[in-house]
Amino acid sequence: MRTVxxxxxxxxxxxxxxxxxxxALAEGxxxxxxxxxxxxxxxxxxxxNKVRESGFQLIELPPPPDSSARLSRRKNSTVADLLGVSWEQDVCDCQAALAGVDVDAYCVDHYALDRRWEEKxxxxxxxMIVLDDLADRPHQCHLLLDANLGRKKEDYVSLVDNGTSLLIGPGYALLRPEFAMWRKRSKERRIDGELNSVVVSMGGADKANVTGRIISxxxxxxxxxxxxxxxxxxxSSTCVKQVRKMLENLDFQSSLKVNxxxxxxxxxxxxLAIGGAGSTAWERCCLALPSLLVVMADxxxxxxxxxxxxxxxxxxGYDADFEAEFAAAITKMQIRDNLRLMSTAAASITDGKGVERVCGIIASMNA
Structure with missing residues (x-):
């Protein structure tokens, strides 16, 4: 395989x-x-900019006509709206962007795209490689990856063609190599099981400023x-100044890191970590890091x-009872045995070598 x-x-x-x-997959x-x-x-x-700084070529597709309007501020928005244009227009834009490029493989990771886009x-x-989490729409691909814990191959049987290779479960989670490198050291520091430090990471955007509510x-x-x-x-965060000011008013040590x-x-x-339940959950598991999971998307x-x-x-739950649930969870995590048990359970989920496994399978399928 050459150009992907x-x-x-x-x-x-x-x-x-x-x-x-x-x-992470591109690096592999x-x-x-x-x-x-x-x-x-x-x-x-x-x-x-992050993609380019990582040394990869990025072709920017044109912005949608109403790109200044956030979906979160619109009523009745759907997953399809995340694309900003119709799937047909997206095909046209991609084909124009790749004109003259000899493409050997495609990898698509987008909830708004499905079999129709993949066929074209x-x-x-x-x-064709598809990365998915939802198992809610048909695909036409050679390989489909869904790293969700609890996902089963049967969930995709009616959504893909016979012969499609299904890579299912967090053993295939696409993590950067640094996580596997830090896994041993991170596991070793959990022996004491004391709660003296917490890291909060609610994703790259955190459009609802969940971080601020956690600090409060x-x-x-x-x-x-x-x-x-x-x-x-x-x-991409829009709440840096607000968060920094909130941290300055705390009675204990705190620090803010951006990008x-x-x-x-x-x-x-x-x-202990506090974060979402998306891709970063697998990063925390690889590091045997106990977590409080805040679900921000269905x-x-x-x-x-x-x-x-x-x-x-x-x-x-991110609702009216959040503060009470949060306080109860922190109190529970101050018990040594609870931290140790959760660390052991997390470490058993994934070892951080998903990229290595996936790239090996892709290579064997294209040999």
């Missing part, structure tokens, strides 16, 4: 997880001798001056519940 065209978007409404996991493909090219639409809150883009019989909840609790809170915000380049190291230095709920069921995290 990767179709994924990031925005305030979509978040950054799709592009970030595609970056590049190390295997392929040339990944990203196709991303110019949407508010994109992280195209793969009509030259190029190898911490402020209402009684921690000694030795306690440390680390907050991580992505480059971090050493995420695995930062996470591994903490005793598509994350099943995965969060599966993690909670196996003891790898505590699920928090």
């Amino acid at each position: 065209a990767i179709r994924a978007d990031a925005s305030y409404d979509i978040g950054t997880g799709h592009v970030m996991r595609c970056l 493909l590049r190390n295997s001798g392929s040339k990944p090219i990203f196709l991303s639409r110019n949407l508010p809150g994109n992280i195209s 883009m793969g009509r030259d019989r190029s190898f 909840a911490f402020a209402d609790m009684n921690f000694g001056p030795e306690f440390k809170l680390t907050v991580i915000l992505g480059q 971090v380049s050493d995420m695995a190291a930062t996470m591994s230095e903490n005793d 598509n994350q709920r099943a995965g969060a519940e599966a993690l909670a069921d196996v003891g790898a995290g505590i699920l928090l």
Whole structure:
């Protein structure tokens, strides 16, 4: 396999997880001798600079006519609206962007695209890879990956053609190599099981500023001056100034990191993480890092519940009872045995070698 065209978007409404996991896969493909090219639409809150800074070519698709309007502010918006244009227009834009490029394979990671897009883009019989989490629409591809815990191959049987290779479960989670590198050290520091430090990372965009509500909840609790809170915000965050001011008013140690380049190291230095239930959940599991899971999107709920069921995290509802649930969860995590047990459960979910496995399978299928 030589040139791989990767179709994924990031925005305030979509978040950054799709592009970030595609970056992890792209790094593995590049190390295997392929040339990944990203196709991303110019949407508010994109992280195209992150892709380019990682050394990959990115072709920016034209912004939609109403790209200044956030979906979160519209009524009756649907998953299809995340694309910004019709799927037909997206095909036209992608084909125009790739004119003259000999594409050997496509990888698509977008909830608004399905079999129709894949048929049009793969009509030259190029190898087609789909990354999905929902199992809610048909696909035409050679390989489909869904890393959700609790997902079964049977969920996709009626949605793909016979012969499609299905890579299911967090063993195939697409994590950057730094997480596997930090796994051993991170596991070793969990032996004591004390809660002295917490890291909060609600994703690259955090459009609802969940981070701010979490900081407020911490402020209402009684921690000694030795306690440390680390907050991580992505480059797409719009609440940096507000969060920084909130942290300055806390009675214990705190720090704010924006657009971090050493995420695995930062996470591994903490005793507990608070975050979403998307791709970052697998990062925390790889590091054996206990978690409080805040579900901000319906598509994350099943995965969060599966993690909670196996003891790898505590699920928090983001509603009127959030503060009470949060305080109860923190109190529970101050018990040593609880932290140790959750760390062990999390570590059993994934070892961080999903990219290596997936790239090996892709190579064997194209041998």
